[in-house]
Amino acid sequence: LDEIEKAHPDVYNILLQVLEEGRLTDTTGRTVDFCNTVLIMTSNLGTEDITKNTGLGFAAANQSMDIESIRERLMSELKRSFKPEFLNRVDDIVVFHPLEREHTREILDIFLEDLQTRFRGGKTKLELTPGAKDFLLEKGFDQVYGARPLKRILQKHLEDPLADEVLKGKILEGAKIKVDLSDTETLTFEIEKGEKAEKEVAAEVN
Structure with missing residues (x-):
């Protein structure tokens, strides 16, 4: 799911059911099993602000913030944008290092x-x-x-x-x-x- 932060609120409600129960039931009663499914979501939240402060890219070698600092800022941005019940159902959040x-x-x-x-x-x-x-x-x-x-x-x-x-x-x-x-x-x-x-x-x- 690319750029999940742009999704409609209804999408988050659907994902909550999938992430919690491992299945999804529609309005007609049909159920889809997600037990053996890996859901990968991407987000660009916080990247613009961090780019301005660290010089992402080839200048990353001289960046003023380390990866842990970047992760902390991104996590703060995620918490401002997503509800706790949604984030708590996500198993892991991966912060990609700047390209060198x-x-x-x-x-x-x-x-x-x-x-x-x-x-x-x-x-x-x-x-x-x-x-x-x-x-x-x-x-x-x-x-x-x-x-x-x-x-x-x-x-x-x-x-x-x-x-x-x-x-x-x-x-x-x-x-x-x-x-x-x-x-x-x-x-x-x-x-x-x-x-x-x-x-x-x-x-x-x-």
């Missing part, structure tokens, strides 16, 4: 691995230089929204240009592509033809 550069780099690697799998069925190899990765991280990280914009930046600066190169016939199956950062702060593609591409060229010559 190494975390976003790991997220970028996951996105790139997914792109590698999707790009021409995974038969075309992508290799990004550290400079290219730093460029994407710088463009794709926001102190408020974290790494959420990263996918959009990948689409704009990497996926779409690669798709254009494929449409132009410059990237064939099995090719190796080295992605680097130019002096003009744009990504460049160095394309090495793969074995299949070489065979196709040889066939055309013959």
